[in-house]
Amino acid sequence: MTDTTQHQAQGTSHVRIGELLMQAEILSSDFIRDALERFEQRGLPIGKVLVMSGYLTEAELRQALEVQSLINDGHLPLELGVTVLRVAHKEHISLNDAFQRSGLVQPEDQETNRLGQLLVAAGIVTDRDLEEALQINIRTGLPLGHVFCFHGYVSQAILYTALQVQESIRRNAIGRPEAVAALNAAARRERTLERLEINKGYQKLPMKQALRLGEMLVESRVLVDKLLPDSLVRSLQFQRPLGEILVQSHFATPELIDAAVEMQEMIDNGCLLQAMACEVLLNMRASEVPFEKALGQACTFRHRNNMAKVLVELLASAQAITLTKLTKDIQERIDVNYNQISDVSKQLLEHELVDPWIMHAGMRCVYLIDVKFINMEQAIIILEITSKTRETVDVVLHNLGWTARTRLREPKVPS
16 A cells, blocks of 8 residues: 555545645745635635735646645645645745655546636636636636636536535545536536526526525425434435425425525526515424415515505506595505514405415515506506416516526426
Protein backbone atom coordinates (compact mmCIF):
# COMPACT_ATOMS: atom_id res chain seq x y z
CA MET A 1 0.00 0.00 0.00
CA THR A 2 1.38 3.42 -0.96
CA ASP A 3 1.67 6.35 1.44
CA THR A 4 -1.11 8.11 -0.42
CA THR A 5 -3.44 5.14 -0.10
CA GLN A 6 -2.67 4.83 3.61
CA HIS A 7 -3.49 8.46 4.22
CA GLN A 8 -6.71 8.21 2.23
CA ALA A 9 -7.79 5.17 4.19
CA GLN A 10 -7.28 7.08 7.42
CA GLY A 11 -9.76 9.79 6.40
CA THR A 12 -9.52 13.29 5.02
CA SER A 13 -9.48 16.84 6.28
CA HIS A 14 -11.65 19.77 5.28
CA VAL A 15 -9.45 22.73 4.53
CA ARG A 16 -10.29 26.35 3.76
CA ILE A 17 -8.50 28.14 0.97
CA GLY A 18 -6.80 30.62 3.31
CA GLU A 19 -5.52 27.84 5.57
CA LEU A 20 -4.20 25.91 2.58
CA LEU A 21 -2.34 28.94 1.23
CA MET A 22 -0.73 29.58 4.60
CA GLN A 23 0.33 25.95 5.11
CA ALA A 24 1.84 25.92 1.62
CA GLU A 25 3.80 29.05 2.57
CA ILE A 26 2.32 30.99 -0.32
CA LEU A 27 0.78 33.68 1.89
CA SER A 28 1.34 34.74 5.49
CA SER A 29 -1.36 35.07 8.10
CA ASP A 30 -1.13 38.88 7.80
CA PHE A 31 -2.07 38.74 4.13
CA ILE A 32 -4.94 36.37 4.86
CA ARG A 33 -6.20 38.57 7.69
CA ASP A 34 -6.13 41.62 5.43
CA ALA A 35 -7.99 39.72 2.70
CA LEU A 36 -10.62 38.54 5.18
CA GLU A 37 -11.31 42.13 6.21
CA ARG A 38 -11.72 43.12 2.57
CA PHE A 39 -13.84 40.02 1.98
CA GLU A 40 -16.30 41.15 4.67
CA GLN A 41 -16.38 44.71 3.33
CA ARG A 42 -16.98 43.76 -0.31
CA GLY A 43 -18.90 40.52 0.12
CA LEU A 44 -16.65 38.71 -2.38
CA PRO A 45 -15.07 35.24 -2.13
CA ILE A 46 -11.73 35.46 -0.32
CA GLY A 47 -9.90 33.97 -3.32
CA LYS A 48 -11.20 36.77 -5.54
CA VAL A 49 -10.13 39.36 -2.97
CA LEU A 50 -6.63 37.86 -2.83
CA VAL A 51 -6.33 38.17 -6.61
CA MET A 52 -7.78 41.70 -6.69
CA SER A 53 -5.39 42.73 -3.92
CA GLY A 54 -2.39 41.42 -5.83
CA TYR A 55 -1.48 38.70 -3.32
CA LEU A 56 -2.16 35.92 -5.85
CA THR A 57 -2.32 35.55 -9.60
CA GLU A 58 -5.39 33.97 -11.17
CA ALA A 59 -3.30 30.93 -12.12
CA GLU A 60 -2.11 30.50 -8.51
CA LEU A 61 -5.69 30.74 -7.27
CA ARG A 62 -6.80 28.10 -9.77
CA GLN A 63 -4.07 25.75 -8.57
CA ALA A 64 -4.99 26.31 -4.93
CA LEU A 65 -8.70 25.70 -5.60
CA GLU A 66 -7.87 22.49 -7.49
CA VAL A 67 -5.77 21.16 -4.62
CA GLN A 68 -8.43 22.26 -2.09
CA SER A 69 -11.08 20.29 -3.99
CA LEU A 70 -8.90 17.18 -4.15
CA ILE A 71 -8.35 17.37 -0.39
CA ASN A 72 -11.96 18.06 0.54
CA ASP A 73 -13.25 15.35 -1.81
CA GLY A 74 -11.01 12.80 -0.10
CA HIS A 75 -8.69 12.20 -3.05
CA LEU A 76 -5.56 13.77 -1.55
CA PRO A 77 -4.36 13.94 2.06
CA LEU A 78 -3.92 17.46 3.40
CA GLU A 79 -0.17 17.22 3.98
CA LEU A 80 0.49 15.91 0.47
CA GLY A 81 -1.73 18.60 -1.04
CA VAL A 82 0.23 21.24 0.84
CA THR A 83 3.50 19.76 -0.46
CA VAL A 84 2.37 19.73 -4.10
CA LEU A 85 0.99 23.26 -3.92
CA ARG A 86 4.19 24.55 -2.30
CA VAL A 87 6.32 22.96 -5.03
CA ALA A 88 4.09 24.34 -7.81
CA HIS A 89 4.30 27.85 -6.33
CA LYS A 90 8.02 27.96 -5.57
CA GLU A 91 9.13 26.46 -8.88
CA HIS A 92 6.44 28.18 -11.01
CA ILE A 93 5.29 24.92 -12.56
CA SER A 94 1.94 23.27 -13.26
CA LEU A 95 0.24 20.93 -10.80
CA ASN A 96 0.96 18.00 -13.13
CA ASP A 97 4.67 18.79 -12.99
CA ALA A 98 4.49 19.42 -9.25
CA PHE A 99 3.01 15.97 -8.65
CA GLN A 100 5.79 14.39 -10.70
CA ARG A 101 8.48 16.51 -9.02
CA SER A 102 7.15 15.40 -5.61
CA GLY A 103 7.13 11.74 -6.59
CA LEU A 104 3.34 11.48 -6.17
CA VAL A 105 0.62 10.04 -8.39
CA GLN A 106 -1.87 12.72 -9.33
CA PRO A 107 -5.56 11.79 -8.69
CA GLU A 108 -7.57 11.54 -11.92
CA ASP A 109 -9.62 14.67 -12.61
CA GLN A 110 -12.69 12.71 -13.57
CA GLU A 111 -12.82 11.19 -10.11
CA THR A 112 -13.09 14.51 -8.29
CA ASN A 113 -16.42 15.77 -7.04
CA ARG A 114 -16.19 19.43 -7.92
CA LEU A 115 -19.47 20.92 -9.11
CA GLY A 116 -18.32 21.59 -12.66
CA GLN A 117 -16.77 18.17 -13.12
CA LEU A 118 -19.92 16.45 -11.87
CA LEU A 119 -21.95 18.37 -14.45
CA VAL A 120 -19.48 17.36 -17.15
CA ALA A 121 -19.53 13.71 -16.04
CA ALA A 122 -23.35 13.74 -16.21
CA GLY A 123 -23.24 15.11 -19.78
CA ILE A 124 -25.02 18.34 -18.80
CA VAL A 125 -22.21 20.74 -19.74
CA THR A 126 -19.16 20.30 -21.92
CA ASP A 127 -15.52 20.75 -20.94
CA ARG A 128 -15.54 23.97 -22.96
CA ASP A 129 -18.63 25.23 -21.08
CA LEU A 130 -16.88 24.48 -17.81
CA GLU A 131 -13.70 26.27 -18.82
CA GLU A 132 -15.65 29.37 -19.87
CA ALA A 133 -17.63 29.33 -16.62
CA LEU A 134 -14.45 28.98 -14.57
CA GLN A 135 -12.92 31.97 -16.34
CA ILE A 136 -16.02 34.05 -15.52
CA ASN A 137 -15.92 32.72 -11.95
CA ILE A 138 -12.34 33.91 -11.48
CA ARG A 139 -12.89 37.20 -13.30
CA THR A 140 -16.07 38.21 -11.45
CA GLY A 141 -15.90 36.34 -8.16
CA LEU A 142 -19.43 34.96 -8.72
CA PRO A 143 -19.96 31.41 -7.42
CA LEU A 144 -19.63 28.85 -10.19
CA GLY A 145 -23.24 27.72 -9.77
CA HIS A 146 -24.49 31.28 -10.29
CA VAL A 147 -22.39 31.53 -13.46
CA PHE A 148 -23.89 28.32 -14.83
CA CYS A 149 -27.44 29.58 -14.16
CA PHE A 150 -26.88 33.14 -15.38
CA HIS A 151 -25.52 31.99 -18.73
CA GLY A 152 -28.21 29.35 -19.19
CA TYR A 153 -25.96 26.29 -18.93
CA VAL A 154 -28.27 24.76 -16.30
CA SER A 155 -31.55 25.54 -14.55
CA GLN A 156 -31.85 26.25 -10.84
CA ALA A 157 -33.41 22.82 -10.36
CA ILE A 158 -30.49 21.00 -12.01
CA LEU A 159 -27.97 23.12 -10.11
CA TYR A 160 -29.66 22.24 -6.82
CA THR A 161 -29.63 18.57 -7.81
CA ALA A 162 -25.91 18.81 -8.62
CA LEU A 163 -25.20 20.41 -5.25
CA GLN A 164 -27.28 17.70 -3.59
CA VAL A 165 -25.28 15.06 -5.47
CA GLN A 166 -22.02 16.67 -4.41
CA GLU A 167 -23.06 16.77 -0.76
CA SER A 168 -24.35 13.18 -0.80
CA ILE A 169 -21.08 11.89 -2.26
CA ARG A 170 -19.02 13.76 0.32
CA ARG A 171 -21.18 12.30 3.12
CA ASN A 172 -20.70 8.82 1.63
CA ALA A 173 -24.48 8.56 1.39
CA ILE A 174 -24.27 7.53 -2.27
CA GLY A 175 -21.53 6.35 -4.63
CA ARG A 176 -20.17 8.65 -7.30
CA PRO A 177 -21.28 6.57 -10.34
CA GLU A 178 -24.79 6.24 -8.91
CA ALA A 179 -24.91 9.96 -8.13
CA VAL A 180 -23.72 10.97 -11.61
CA ALA A 181 -26.33 8.66 -13.16
CA ALA A 182 -29.02 10.34 -11.02
CA LEU A 183 -27.87 13.79 -12.14
CA ASN A 184 -27.96 12.68 -15.77
CA ALA A 185 -31.48 11.25 -15.28
CA ALA A 186 -32.65 14.55 -13.74
CA ALA A 187 -31.36 16.46 -16.77
CA ARG A 188 -33.07 14.04 -19.19
CA ARG A 189 -36.32 14.30 -17.22
CA GLU A 190 -36.09 18.09 -17.36
CA ARG A 191 -35.66 18.05 -21.14
CA THR A 192 -38.72 15.80 -21.45
CA LEU A 193 -40.84 18.09 -19.27
CA GLU A 194 -39.75 21.17 -21.24
CA ARG A 195 -41.50 19.76 -24.31
CA LEU A 196 -44.89 19.46 -22.59
CA GLU A 197 -47.59 22.00 -23.42
CA ILE A 198 -48.07 22.81 -19.73
CA ASN A 199 -44.46 24.03 -19.60
CA LYS A 200 -44.66 26.21 -22.69
CA GLY A 201 -42.58 29.35 -22.21
CA TYR A 202 -40.34 27.80 -19.55
CA GLN A 203 -37.29 29.96 -18.82
CA LYS A 204 -34.03 29.09 -17.10
CA LEU A 205 -33.70 32.13 -14.87
CA PRO A 206 -30.50 33.42 -13.26
CA MET A 207 -29.86 32.13 -9.76
CA LYS A 208 -32.23 33.63 -7.18
CA GLN A 209 -32.52 33.21 -3.46
CA ALA A 210 -35.54 30.99 -2.93
CA LEU A 211 -36.49 28.12 -0.68
CA ARG A 212 -35.96 24.72 -2.25
CA LEU A 213 -38.90 22.33 -2.15
CA GLY A 214 -37.59 20.36 0.83
CA GLU A 215 -36.65 23.52 2.73
CA MET A 216 -40.11 25.01 2.14
CA LEU A 217 -41.81 21.86 3.43
CA VAL A 218 -39.59 21.81 6.53
CA GLU A 219 -40.08 25.54 7.14
CA SER A 220 -43.87 25.10 6.98
CA ARG A 221 -43.69 22.04 9.28
CA VAL A 222 -45.08 19.72 6.62
CA LEU A 223 -41.90 17.65 6.80
CA VAL A 224 -39.75 16.86 9.83
CA ASP A 225 -36.23 18.21 9.36
CA LYS A 226 -34.49 14.91 10.09
CA LEU A 227 -36.44 13.11 7.34
CA LEU A 228 -35.26 15.42 4.56
CA PRO A 229 -31.65 14.14 4.04
CA ASP A 230 -32.74 10.52 3.62
CA SER A 231 -35.56 11.56 1.26
CA LEU A 232 -33.09 13.53 -0.85
CA VAL A 233 -30.77 10.52 -1.11
CA ARG A 234 -33.67 8.25 -2.05
CA SER A 235 -34.68 10.68 -4.81
CA LEU A 236 -31.18 10.24 -6.24
CA GLN A 237 -31.10 6.48 -5.82
CA PHE A 238 -34.50 5.95 -7.47
CA GLN A 239 -33.93 8.79 -9.96
CA ARG A 240 -37.30 10.35 -9.16
CA PRO A 241 -38.31 13.89 -8.12
CA LEU A 242 -38.20 14.64 -4.39
CA GLY A 243 -41.92 15.45 -4.36
CA GLU A 244 -42.77 12.01 -5.73
CA ILE A 245 -40.59 10.33 -3.09
CA LEU A 246 -42.28 12.33 -0.32
CA VAL A 247 -45.76 11.38 -1.57
CA GLN A 248 -44.83 7.71 -1.87
CA SER A 249 -43.43 7.81 1.68
CA HIS A 250 -46.68 9.46 2.91
CA PHE A 251 -44.70 12.46 4.17
CA ALA A 252 -46.74 14.86 2.02
CA THR A 253 -49.86 14.82 -0.14
CA PRO A 254 -49.85 15.49 -3.90
CA GLU A 255 -51.85 18.66 -3.21
CA LEU A 256 -49.13 20.02 -0.91
CA ILE A 257 -46.36 19.23 -3.40
CA ASP A 258 -48.27 20.86 -6.28
CA ALA A 259 -48.99 23.92 -4.14
CA ALA A 260 -45.33 24.23 -3.13
CA VAL A 261 -44.16 24.12 -6.76
CA GLU A 262 -46.78 26.69 -7.78
CA MET A 263 -45.66 29.02 -5.00
CA GLN A 264 -41.97 28.58 -5.83
CA GLU A 265 -42.81 30.08 -9.23
CA MET A 266 -44.78 32.90 -7.59
CA ILE A 267 -41.74 33.69 -5.46
CA ASP A 268 -39.52 33.60 -8.57
CA ASN A 269 -41.83 36.11 -10.25
CA GLY A 270 -41.87 38.42 -7.23
CA CYS A 271 -45.59 38.06 -6.56
CA LEU A 272 -45.45 36.14 -3.26
CA LEU A 273 -43.31 36.24 -0.13
CA GLN A 274 -41.61 33.10 1.16
CA ALA A 275 -43.22 33.56 4.58
CA MET A 276 -46.66 33.58 2.94
CA ALA A 277 -45.88 30.38 1.03
CA CYS A 278 -44.99 28.62 4.27
CA GLU A 279 -48.17 29.92 5.90
CA VAL A 280 -50.24 28.54 3.01
CA LEU A 281 -48.74 25.06 3.34
CA LEU A 282 -49.15 25.08 7.11
CA ASN A 283 -52.82 26.07 6.78
CA MET A 284 -53.46 23.43 4.10
CA ARG A 285 -51.93 20.71 6.26
CA ALA A 286 -53.37 21.73 9.63
CA SER A 287 -56.89 22.67 8.53
CA GLU A 288 -57.23 20.84 5.21
CA VAL A 289 -57.96 24.16 3.51
CA PRO A 290 -57.93 24.11 -0.34
CA PHE A 291 -54.92 25.78 -1.91
CA GLU A 292 -56.78 28.72 -3.49
CA LYS A 293 -58.49 29.58 -0.20
CA ALA A 294 -55.29 29.24 1.85
CA LEU A 295 -53.44 31.42 -0.65
CA GLY A 296 -56.08 34.15 -0.60
CA GLN A 297 -56.12 34.18 3.20
CA ALA A 298 -52.32 34.33 3.50
CA CYS A 299 -52.25 37.22 1.01
CA THR A 300 -54.74 39.38 2.90
CA PHE A 301 -55.56 38.32 6.46
CA ARG A 302 -52.40 39.65 8.15
CA HIS A 303 -52.44 43.03 6.42
CA ARG A 304 -52.81 46.05 8.70
CA ASN A 305 -54.81 48.21 6.29
CA ASN A 306 -58.42 47.36 5.53
CA MET A 307 -58.19 45.11 2.48
CA ALA A 308 -61.98 44.51 2.59
CA LYS A 309 -62.67 47.85 0.92
CA VAL A 310 -60.47 47.01 -2.10
CA LEU A 311 -61.89 43.47 -2.28
CA VAL A 312 -65.49 44.64 -2.41
CA GLU A 313 -64.64 47.34 -4.96
CA LEU A 314 -62.88 44.78 -7.14
CA LEU A 315 -65.67 42.18 -6.91
CA ALA A 316 -68.27 44.81 -7.73
CA SER A 317 -66.27 46.13 -10.71
CA ALA A 318 -65.98 42.56 -12.05
CA GLN A 319 -69.75 42.14 -11.50
CA ALA A 320 -69.11 39.30 -9.06
CA ILE A 321 -71.25 40.92 -6.35
CA THR A 322 -74.11 43.41 -6.21
CA LEU A 323 -73.43 46.34 -3.87
CA THR A 324 -77.13 46.86 -3.07
CA LYS A 325 -77.30 43.36 -1.59
CA LEU A 326 -74.53 43.95 0.96
CA THR A 327 -75.70 43.77 4.56
CA LYS A 328 -75.38 46.77 6.87
CA ASP A 329 -72.75 44.92 8.91
CA ILE A 330 -70.60 44.32 5.80
CA GLN A 331 -70.90 47.96 4.76
CA GLU A 332 -69.85 49.15 8.21
CA ARG A 333 -66.82 46.84 8.25
CA ILE A 334 -65.71 48.12 4.86
CA ASP A 335 -65.44 51.69 6.20
CA VAL A 336 -63.24 51.06 9.28
CA ASN A 337 -59.51 51.86 9.26
CA TYR A 338 -58.20 48.42 10.22
CA ASN A 339 -58.35 45.16 8.28
CA GLN A 340 -61.75 43.51 8.17
CA ILE A 341 -61.28 41.26 5.16
CA SER A 342 -61.52 38.06 7.20
CA ASP A 343 -64.96 38.87 8.58
CA VAL A 344 -66.20 40.48 5.37
CA SER A 345 -65.21 37.49 3.24
CA LYS A 346 -66.82 35.14 5.75
CA GLN A 347 -70.09 37.09 5.67
CA LEU A 348 -70.10 37.33 1.89
CA LEU A 349 -69.96 33.54 1.77
CA GLU A 350 -72.47 32.99 4.56
CA HIS A 351 -75.02 35.20 2.79
CA GLU A 352 -74.19 33.55 -0.56
CA LEU A 353 -73.40 36.94 -2.08
CA VAL A 354 -70.33 35.74 -3.99
CA ASP A 355 -68.96 32.60 -5.62
CA PRO A 356 -66.26 31.20 -3.26
CA TRP A 357 -63.86 30.61 -6.16
CA ILE A 358 -64.18 34.22 -7.34
CA MET A 359 -63.83 35.61 -3.82
CA HIS A 360 -60.58 33.74 -3.15
CA ALA A 361 -59.31 34.81 -6.58
CA GLY A 362 -60.26 38.36 -5.65
CA MET A 363 -58.29 38.12 -2.41
CA ARG A 364 -55.22 37.01 -4.38
CA CYS A 365 -55.72 39.95 -6.77
CA VAL A 366 -56.05 42.40 -3.86
CA TYR A 367 -52.59 41.41 -2.68
CA LEU A 368 -51.14 41.77 -6.19
CA ILE A 369 -52.69 45.24 -6.43
CA ASP A 370 -51.28 46.17 -3.03
CA VAL A 371 -47.72 45.18 -4.02
CA LYS A 372 -48.23 46.96 -7.37
CA PHE A 373 -47.75 43.80 -9.42
CA ILE A 374 -51.02 44.56 -11.25
CA ASN A 375 -53.47 47.47 -11.23
CA MET A 376 -57.23 47.47 -10.67
CA GLU A 377 -58.05 47.30 -14.38
CA GLN A 378 -55.83 44.24 -14.82
CA ALA A 379 -57.35 42.62 -11.73
CA ILE A 380 -60.84 43.05 -13.21
CA ILE A 381 -59.70 41.35 -16.42
CA ILE A 382 -58.22 38.46 -14.42
CA LEU A 383 -61.42 37.96 -12.40
CA GLU A 384 -63.56 38.00 -15.52
CA ILE A 385 -61.35 35.34 -17.11
CA THR A 386 -61.13 33.13 -14.02
CA SER A 387 -64.91 33.29 -13.53
CA LYS A 388 -65.38 31.84 -17.04
CA THR A 389 -62.48 29.38 -17.17
CA ARG A 390 -62.21 28.43 -13.47
CA GLU A 391 -58.46 28.78 -13.81
CA THR A 392 -56.48 30.14 -10.86
CA VAL A 393 -55.30 33.75 -10.82
CA ASP A 394 -51.69 32.71 -11.34
CA VAL A 395 -52.52 30.46 -14.29
CA VAL A 396 -54.33 33.43 -15.87
CA LEU A 397 -51.34 35.66 -15.15
CA HIS A 398 -49.09 33.21 -16.97
CA ASN A 399 -51.50 32.78 -19.90
CA LEU A 400 -51.61 36.56 -20.29
CA GLY A 401 -47.81 36.67 -20.37
CA TRP A 402 -47.55 38.67 -17.16
CA THR A 403 -45.48 36.03 -15.33
CA ALA A 404 -42.81 33.59 -16.52
CA ARG A 405 -42.80 29.79 -16.27
CA THR A 406 -39.79 29.15 -14.01
CA ARG A 407 -40.68 25.74 -12.54
CA LEU A 408 -41.42 22.70 -14.64
CA ARG A 409 -44.72 20.94 -14.00
CA GLU A 410 -45.08 17.16 -13.97
CA PRO A 411 -47.96 15.82 -16.14
CA LYS A 412 -51.11 15.04 -14.23
CA VAL A 413 -51.72 11.33 -13.71
CA PRO A 414 -55.39 10.39 -14.33
CA SER A 415 -57.03 9.24 -11.09
